[in-house]
Structures are given as structure tokens and as C-alpha cells.
Amino acid sequence: MIVTRTDVTVELVKHSATDSDVATAARVSTIGGSHERVVDLASDTGLINYLMRDRHGSPFEHTSFTFYIEAPLFVAREHFRHRAGWSYNEESGRYKELQPVFYTPGPSRNLVQVGKPGRYTFEPGGAKLQAQTTTALHTAYEDAYQAYSGLLEAGVAREVARMTLPVGIFTSYYATCNARSLMHFLGLRTITQISKFPSFPQREIEMVAERMEDHLAERMPITYTAFNRNGRVAP
Amino acid sequence: MIVTRTDVTVELVKHSATDSDVATAARVSTIGGSHERVVDLASDTGLINYLMRDRHGSPFEHTSFTFYIEAPLFVAREHFRHRAGWSYNEESGRYKELQPVFYTPGPSRNLVQVGKPGRYTFEPGGAKLQAQTTTALHTAYEDAYQAYSGLLEAGVAREVARMTLPVGIFTSYYATCNARSLMHFLGLRTITQISKFPSFPQREIEMVAERMEDHLAERMPITYTAFNRNGRVAP
């Protein structure tokens, strides 16, 4: 009756974002803007490295990425905390009946938390715990969705009936950002060896971040390389 | 085992917000700021009415309200969509075990939705539906919290176990805003006869908004009166 997923969807719907956009905007500072705009990769690379290192962030804002995302609601909650340079539109539990699609951790998702707050690490927990977790989540999701359906059938408004639905349910949304706000998001929502500052994101939002990161790397390779070289600190 | 609530908590933790703050900031435009700052209620009233009517919003930003709020998670989700001029810190389901406190609609909360999207109205639904809803929600909440507790006992991380918890659970958060962002919020999240633009907020976030509105009315009466006179359109 219900569907479970162990992955997320991140689709790049459209974009207006190149390394050259950054370099062009930055050059207005030093040579004005009335010159011919040319793509000069060597020169762009040096300039973008400089901007990243000295934290001149505004040139990276003249770019735009629009993503379509399907993720559990607890991921959307964390995502929407990012305010500066982000725009969102999300599926509404008031305007539509929510579908019975729920998240369960896949086999590679570590389930046991070790250590103290702010310094947690995670360990697998074993096949038995994995099975127990999956079963418990599945049952909880089924019970909840049954309660939801029951209330809807009884004539209760969607916005009331949804109170039963767990944060493991999938939601869908559009998110638009620029390269600066995207790098800020990636710096906080991924775990890497090269990060200058530590972050401890929940694995599920990191799954969203990793997919977005692929798009940044593909569309703005010079910026992406400079971001990594700079310890993944957004400018 | 679980606790249900039909109300929300909104506490004004601290504030730095008077009508005089608005008038002082506005006067810098026309007479500079090096004059003695005096409170002149009659003059302030005229000035604030003018600012509101002609949508000069920035003077209202030199004010600050910090609220402590307890509300269901689905309300927090709507609240946190307000980005400009709002700051939030919320209880974390990753860092603490969430308490079994859940929302159920009170007797005056209409449960049946009539009309079409964007133009909904709500009707009571009757005592029987009310009882059925309360029971169904209570059962769903109990089942969900039992699943949550079971997973925690089995050693599963809080951030995974919480996937079972419904959006009807209570959360707590601090929210800081200024008078301009607060009026924008009130304009969208309350239903009144005098609003120039229609809004269709869910009743539960309106309950939060109404309590905040009391504080605005008390602390900044001139601004509040001008806001209402202006059709509750934030400047």
C-alpha cells in the first residue's frame, strides 16, 4: 500500500551559470564593464582563485541554478533553513493529498550514533538492527498513512488529516540558488577530508548536497576547483 | 503516555521596539540625525502614518522582537518560510529526544473544508466528527511515539528514529524579527475583515500570529494602528 524509497531525487531543471559569469562581474571592479566580454579561461582561473581565497563573494551571485528535489520532509526542513540566496516552492499538504511515499535508510546508511554532541560519528549497527529499523519504519508509515486516509474519508480537511503524517514522508520542491549560496550549502551539508571547517550534516541531506555538487562541478568547473582548494569555505 | 495540547505558546522574551525608534530613523532623511532625539507622540503619529501609507518600510526595521514559541511542527514549517528579517533557532531532533507532546484541534477549530483552492472556507463538522478526529489523531500519535521509543531503545540514532514522528508533534523555537517583517507575517498569516489583500492561513499558524500581534499592539501602538488603517499591508 505504501511505497518506500532509500534515495532522493535532485534534477537540475535549468541554470544560467558559467565560470565566465563570475569573471565578467568581477572585472567590472577593475576595468569597468564597457569592454568586450570575452571568455579567457586562463585569466578567469586566476581571477576566480583570487576571489575565492580573499572572500570576494558577490561576483559568484550573478548565476542561477533551479533544482527539482524529492526528499523526505525532515530533509526539506533542514534545507529551508538556508535563507540567503535561496528560493523555494514546495508541495502543499493543504492543497493536495499527499502520496504514500516514505523514506527508509538503505543498507549503507549507518544507524548507530557514537560520541558526543557536535562530534558524532555513525556506525552500521548490523544487519539485524537494519532489518528491525526497516520493519519498524514501514509499520509506522503504514499506520500513519492509514490514519490519514481514514480522516480524509471521514471528511476532515487535508490540513488537519496531515497532522498524522511522519517526517519520513517524501515531499517535492523547487529550489533556486546562486553559486555562492550553493557553495555555502555544500560547505555545511557535506562531510569531506578537505573541509577547513568541520560539519556534521545528517546523511540524508548530504545525499541531496552531493547531487547538487555534481551539477556545480559540471557547470562551473573553475569555481568548483577553487572552492575545494579553499577548504570548501564559501566566499 | 502522550500529552495533547489544543493551544500554542508565544512568549515575548525580549524586545527593543518603540514607535519612537521608527520616527527617529525616518527623520534622519529630512533633518539629519545630529539633533536631539525627543519623543513627540503627535508628530510621530503623523510621520508613521505617512511612512505606512507610502510604503517607506526601512524605518520600521530598527526594532527587534525575540519570541519563544511552542507550536506543532507543521506550523514551524510554515513560519520558517519567512526569510527576510527573521532569525530562528529550533529544538533539534538530532541532538535531543523529542517529548511526546502533540497537537489536537480544540472544539472551536473548524474541521471541514469547503470551496475551491485559494478560496477555502471551513465549517465545524459536528461533534461526532470532532470526537472521531481527536481519537484518530490520539491513536496515531501514540502509535508513532511508541515506534520512536522502540527504535531508540534498540539503539538506533535519534535522527533516524524521528522519521516516525508526525508533523502534529510540538516543537519549540526562538524567532527574532523586526516590526516590518512582523507586519509582513501578520498580513499573510491572519484573516481579518480589514485586510486589503486576502489571505488563507491555516488556523494553527494564525493562533501564533494573533499572539504576536498582541505584543506588537502593546509595544508599538502607533505603528499597529497605522498598519490596520493601511489594510494590513506591511510597508
Next chain:
Amino acid sequence: MIVTRTDVTVELVKHSATDSDVATAARVSTIGGSHERVVDLASDTGLINYLMRDRHGSPFEHTSFTFYIEAPLFVAREHFRHRAGWSYNEESGRYKELQPVFYTPGPSRNLVQVGKPGRYTFEPGGAKLQAQTTTALHTAYEDAYQAYSGLLEAGVAREVARMTLPVGIFTSYYATCNARSLMHFLGLRTITQISKFPSFPQREIEMVAERMEDHLAERMPITYTAFNRNGRVAP
């Protein structure tokens, strides 16, 4: 020695902005996002009119316009006051020698201000006053630029020498915004008969706004029509 201009430059450098972007983002609320995205002009028009009227602003944010602008410095100062949804990069008086290009009012620019604050209107002032103003500005600009050049020749840093330069000097900048922030700008920085709220922009920033408005009208005609029909109040 100096150059004077009576106009401004507004060039649409790039954009990712269609009416369909708005409708697609809005529809995720009611039907989710996993459907095929199709362009349906009739349906989009109704939806966009509804969003504008009921002030659902966020769907308009999934769009992007990047402009290159040449305008007097006093215009840039007003433009940069727009914070939400705007990004800027400007020519720097610290990093480059500023060029001797200055603004003088053209023949159609009314020079005499009548009425009281917040309700000013402007009248021509006559040919003689026009000539006197042009001459006085030209002389002041020449004197100022000569002082600037003299200080530079003496070895004084650009950032110090520029203190002599008047706000009538031209600057150049890139500005990126979305359709929502652009409409907000247009609502405040133009004067029209159909505006629901009065605005009293300086003519020179209105010249910039009018040129931007042409681009909005061309790229997003449904949105633009709905904006005008809604009294030019940004959603």
C-alpha cells in the same frame, strides 16, 4: 576634456526567466513536481494572475535577470538600497582610475520642484534655467575632475583622490535580480497612473527602471500584464 551624458545604459546581459518558470514552480504546491512539465499559456495566465492578486510571491523567484548598467553614482546609491533578491558588482574607485563621464539633465528633465515633501511634483523651469544648470554642472564637473587628476599626478592613492569626485559622475555595475525583486523595484522606482501605491522616484533612477521594465515585458509578458493589472504591487 570631460564627457557629459543625458541618458543611462541598461543592457540585459543574460537571463533565465519565462512565465512558464513561474507556473511550473507554483504547480508543485497543488500537483507536486513529478509530472511532465508542459507549457500551457492559457492555464499559465490564469495561475499567474491568481498568484499576483493573492500575493504568492515565491514562484516568481525562480527566474534570473543579469543587467549591465551605466548610470550616475547617485542613481547607483539608490539602486543598491534594494537588498532582497538583488546582487551587485560595481566599478571601484579604489582599483581603477575613474573616467571623466558625467551626467547632465536632458531638455525634457524638469528642474524645479514644487509642493511639499513626499508630494513633490516637478516643472520645467525654462530654457534659461536649463542652460544655467548645464553650465554650472559642467564647470563643477571639470573643476572636480581636474582636482582628481592633479592629486593622482602628485602620487596620491586613487581611493583618496576620488574624494573630490561628485555624485554626478558615471559608474558601471552588474545587477542580478529575479522577477519578484524586479517588480518590487519597478513598483517603487517608476511613476504611473495605474499604481495602487504612489511613488516619487528621482527621474534618473526611473530612467533605469523603465529600461529594465522593457526587458521584463518582453521576457515575461504574462507576468508583466498581471503586475500592471494588480496596480503594480509586487506579489
Next chain:
Amino acid sequence: MIVTRTDVTVELVKHSATDSDVATAARVSTIGGSHERVVDLASDTGLINYLMRDRHGSPFEHTSFTFYIEAPLFVAREHFRHRAGWSYNEESGRYKELQPVFYTPGPSRNLVQVGKPGRYTFEPGGAKLQAQTTTALHTAYEDAYQAYSGLLEAGVAREVARMTLPVGIFTSYYATCNARSLMHFLGLRTITQISKFPSFPQREIEMVAERMEDHLAERMPITYTAFNRNGRVAP
């Protein structure tokens, strides 16, 4: 006829900002908010150091500082580029006649720029250059203000006459920020040995920043110490 100043004015008009505000907001994550709020300096210090180091910035936003500032217009231009968490109201050259108060560099202000873009240093330049600069600025300011006065006397609108006025003229404004946006400003607009990232602000905006820094140090000493210990990188 004109007045020159070599300093700036920064007055803390009001504030709602303590270290305890930060700690209280942060603790809602881990223990919820319904506990008694107590000031515990030892515990606050550890918590604030942790927040700063791991870049948890949002708790610092539940604070508010309102400053009144008098500074040259070229400083205000740089200040107003700070958008996130800043609100401004400035003296208007359209609504009031601007006063003849202008900035000249004081004896300790180095006038000669050495090195290449992004890596400038400044050297004194000598007494003779200092005198020459002061004289040249004074003359330029007098000429400009005379042109301004002449146009006003001829009946030209203030907004047109002001085109003659140089960016060395003083302006006045109110600026409201929170501790996070203030630290971000300080990190970019001061030069210190302990900064983890280099910055190259113009001396005159650094003068404003230094005065604001004194107020942060006085009102939020734990936060201020943690900021310095963290290489002056805002969280």
C-alpha cells in the same frame, strides 16, 4: 565657509544584545526552550566558543544593535553593500539641503598606495604631500559647495543641485544589525594580525568598524573573545 573633519561619528543608540541571548537561543537545540533561562557565564563561554568554531551562526542573530553614524559618503556606499542582517536609513539629498561638512585625511592617514591590486599597502607620503592633498581637497570641496548653493539659489531642485557634491561630503545614517552581521562586517572591514583571511578595507570604513567593534567588545565580551580566537571569521 565649509567645515572639514578628519574623524567619524559612531554612536550606539540602543541595543538588545548580550552573550546570554546567544547561549539561550543555542540551547533550544539540545534541551528545548521550556526550561528556566539562567545566566551561567562558565557554561555560556564554552557553548559560544563551540558555536563560533563550528560556524553555527544563527544563535548570534537574536541580538540587535542600532548605531547612528556620521561618515563621508564614500564610506556609506561601502557600508550599504552589506545586505544580510543590516537595515539602514540615511539623510536624503532629495529631502534636505546638505550641510557643508567634508572629510580630509588626518595626519596619520597614509596617502600613497604601494603594491598591486588586492595586495596594496599604504605609506605616509610625507608632510608636503599631506599639505598639498588637504589644500586640494579643501579647494575642491569649496568649489563644489559653491556650485551647489548657486544652483539652489537659482531655484533648481535639491536632487539636481546635489549632482555637484563630491563623495567626500559627510552623510548621516542609522544602521541596525545583529551580532552575526556585525562580526561579518568587522571581519571584512578591519585589518588585524590575527585574521584568518586577509582584508584590505579603505582606512575610513575601518575607522567606522573600529568604533563598532568597541561596542561589541563591551556588550558581548564572550562572543567578542571567541570571534578573535576564531581568526575573526564570522560564524
